[in-house]
Amino acid sequence: MSRDRATAGRGGRVAGEGRTPENDRAGLKWDRAARYLKIARVLHQHREGISASAIADLVGVSKRTVYRDLEAMERDAGLPIWQDGGRYGLEEGAFLPPLDLTLHEAMTLFLAARALAKASDEYDSELIGAFVKLAAILPPVLADHVQATADIVAARPPDPRFTRVFRTLTEAWAKSRVAEIEYDAGTYDPSRGVRRARVRPYAIEPSALTHALYLLGWDEDRHGQRTFKVERIREASLTTDSFDAAEGAGAAAQLARGWDVIADPPLEAVAIRFSPAVARRVSETRWHASQVLEPQPDGSLVWRGRVAGLYEIQVWVLGWGADAEVLEPPELRDGVADQLRRAAGHYAEDEARPPTGR
Numbered sequence: 276m277s278r279d280r281a282t283a284g285r286g287g288r289v290a291g292e293g294r295t296p297e298n299d300r301a302g303l304k305w306d307r308a309a310r311y312l313k314i315a316r317v318l319h320q321h322r323e324g325i326s327a328s329a330i331a332d333l334v335g336v337s338k339r340t341v342y343r344d345l346e347a348m349e350r351d352a353g354l355p356i357w358q359d360g361g362r363y364g365l366e367e368g369a370f371l372p373p374l375d376l377t378l379h380e381a382m383t384l385f386l387a388a389r390a391l392a393k394a395s396d397e398y399d400s401e402l403i404g405a406f407v408k409l410a411a412i413l414p415p416v417l418a419d420h421v422q423a424t425a426d427i428v429a430a431r432p433p434d435p436r437f438t439r440v441f442r443t444l445t446e447a448w449a450k451s452r453v454a455e456i457e458y459d460a461g462t463y464d465p466s467r468g469v470r471r472a473r474v475r476p477y478a479i480e481p482s483a484l485t486h487a488l489y490l491l492g493w494d495e496d497r498h499g500q501r502t503f504k505v506e507r508i509r510e511a512s513l514t515t516d517s518f519d520a521a522e523g524a525g526a527a528a529q530l531a532r533g534w535d536v537i538a539d540p541p542l543e544a545v546a547i548r549f550s551p552a553v554a555r556r557v558s559e560t561r562w563h564a565s566q567v568l569e570p571q572p573d574g575s576l577v578w579r580g581r582v583a584g585l586y587e588i589q590v591w592v593l594g595w596g597a598d599a600e601v602l603e604p605p606e607l608r609d610g611v612a613d614q615l616r617r618a619a620g621h622y623a624e625d626e627a628r629p630p631t632g633r
Contacts, residue, residue, distance in 0.1 A: 310334060311348050312410055314341065315365075324362030381417055436509070441479075443511040444490055448476035453495070453516040457509040469509065472496050473516075477523030479505070482536045484587055489536040491526055493518075500529075500539045531564045532583040534591065540584035546602040549576045553598040562591075577602070585610065 313334050317325060327345070331338045345363060348354045355366035410418040440456075447454040454474050460467040475493040477500070482489055488505040532538045549557045551574030558568055558576060569577040582588050585607045592599050592611050601608040 310336060310340070310344050314344055314348065315354060316410075318356070318363060318365045321364065324357075324359060324364040326362055330363070378414065381414055437506065440508050440511045441488070441505060443513060444476055444479060444505065444508075447511075447513055448479060450513075451475075451517050451520040453514045453518060454492075454511050455514055456503065456511045458503055459507045459509055462507060472503075473514070474501075474503070475518045475522060478526040478530070480530060480536045484535040484590060491523075491530070491536070491538070493522065502537050502539060532581075534563065534582050534584070534587035537587055538583045542581045542583055543585055543604055543607070545578075545580050545582050545585075545588060545604065545607060547578045547592060548600045548602055549578060549595065550598040551575050553595060557595075589614075 314330060317330055317333050327338050327341045331341045334341065336344075345356055349356045357364050357366055444454060446452070454476060456472050456474055457469055458472055459469050461469070473495040474490065475495065476490060477493065478491040480489050480491060481487075485504075490503040490505055490508070492501065492503070493499070494501040529538045530536065532542060548571075554570070554574060554576035557578060558570075562578070563580045563582060565580040565582070567579040569579065571577060585604070589607060589610050592601060592607070593614055599611075601611050
């Protein structure tokens with residue numbers, strides 16, 4: 276008997292099962308993401324396949340819920356599930372071979388997963404799928420926390436457009452194929468509007484600064500490397516044109532030039548003086564690969580580095596408020612001063628108002 280990719284609805288999928296979505300989330304022992312994780316573990320442990328009834332007994336839910344979840348796991352999390360004579364299983368290669376991780380290596384993977392969850396504010400079915408597989412190779416205590424992270428991600432509202440674009444860009448990057456995108460460049464300047472571009476993807480990078488994902492690649496129309504915020508890409512499609520993957524081989528090294536994800540501008544020498552109140556906190560972290568710290572006799576600290584572009588580091592400097600003073604370059608000093616003056620103007624208006632009585 277041949278194996279068919281599972282379409283759980285064929286097994287009698289029934290919508291609702293008498294519960295509202297709100298009651299499901301509140302009343303079931305395992306919410307959707309947690310059930311996906313538990314079902315995936317069951318399938319992984321039964322390479323020969325297992326019936327929906329047996330899965331239901333092991334997970335503690337109804338058989339109808341299992342049918343529904345199997346369909347959603349394949350559709351949303353991209354898990355390759357097969358069906359053969361009423362038995363379900365995972366295709367070979369669905370999970371990476373087991374890893375012999377030390378506790379410290381497992382902790383590193385766990386922290387990376389948590390950072391990734393924080394770096395994206397979109398519902399990402401791939402992210403949930405990755406958590407499901409990651410939890411399968413982690414020690415139980417860490418796996419429970421990964422599961423909790425998956426629960427939080429699954430609670431965010433889905434964004435089918437983002438998922439569609441993300442999958443297309445991932446495939447283009449992996450296969451060294453040119454992607455055509457529709458990019459909304461008018462966030463800061465509405466006159467720029469939406470433009471179409473042909474891009475050779477070199478990397479997809481999460482931003483800790485903006486909680487977003489960015490595409491780094493060669494813009495064939497602009498004849499240069501550019502950075503595109505994935506959330507602003509309205510549509511993306513693969514072309515039949517390919518490029519030499521070696522073109523993007525230096526993307527990781529180039530990213531080290533930037534403060535966060537914008538790495539294509541020229542390097543700028545930056546110097547910032549931090550007050551004694553925050554000098555120790557600043558020195559506790561290595562903020563950039565080029566960082567040089569110069570403690571001062573008065574307890575202050577001068578931070579120096581060479582950074583590609585000034586926009587991202589300006590946001591960082593502003594976060595320190597009055598405890599940071601830009602020494603160079605002049606463009607960064609002027610930009611920070613202008614932002615602080617404008618911010619102070621808002622509060623000056625408050626001070627000018629007469630006090631209100633009770």
